[in-house]
Amino acid sequence: MKMVSAALAVLLVGSLPALAEDVSKAPPPGAFKAVSSLVKLPDFLPGMGQLFVDPATLPAGPFLAYDHDGKLVSTIYMLPVKDFNPDKRFDDLASPGGNVDHVSVYYNAGHPGVEEPHVHVVLWHVAKADEARVAK
Numbered sequence: 001m002k003m004v005s006a007a008l009a010v011l012l013v014g015s016l017p018a019l020a021e022d023v024s025k026a027p028p029p030g031a032f033k034a035v036s037s038l039v040k041l042p043d044f045l046p047g048m049g050q051l052f053v054d055p056a057t058l059p060a061g062p063f064l065a066y067d068h069d070g071k072l073v074s075t076i077y078m079l080p081v082k083d084f085n086p087d088k089r090f091d092d093l094a095s096p097g098g099n100v101d102h103v104s105v106y107y108n109a110g111h112p113g114v115e116e117p118h119v120h121v122v123l124w125h126v127a128k129a130d131e132a133r134v135a136k
Contacts, residue, residue: 024071024097027052028052031056036050036051038113041111048074049065049073050066052064058114059113060079062076062094064096064097065122067133068133073125075097075122076123078120093121097123097125100124101126102124103122104122
């Protein structure tokens with residue numbers, strides 16, 4: 001799994017196109033909805049921020065994550081573990097927030113909205129030190 005995660009992270013950093021709409025401030029335009037309005041989750045999740053998603057893209061996303069000031073900090077994909085197999089590719093993941101500073105990849109056993117085990121792929125649009133903007 002570590003090898004798959006590392007390969008996915010390298011692929012993402014080098015090949016993500018940005019979407020045309022400006023999503024730098026919350027709430028984002030278009031079909032994005034606050035995740036807290038779709039499932040039973042708080043408005044702000046420590047470590048992630050305030051999340052918005054286009055419901056049509058569930059469960060994978062992208063989820064746009066904002067800090068307490070409404071500034072975009074990351075784009076998150078929640079990729080089902082069952083999809084990590086030789087027949088599935090994740091080479092068309094977009095980075096709506098534009099430039100990616102670094103990538104975090106970690107396992108999640110499931111939560112409201114994405115109940116099945118999945119992998120969080122976090123495309124950070126801020127420097128590592130600025131991740132603290134969503135820590136609390």
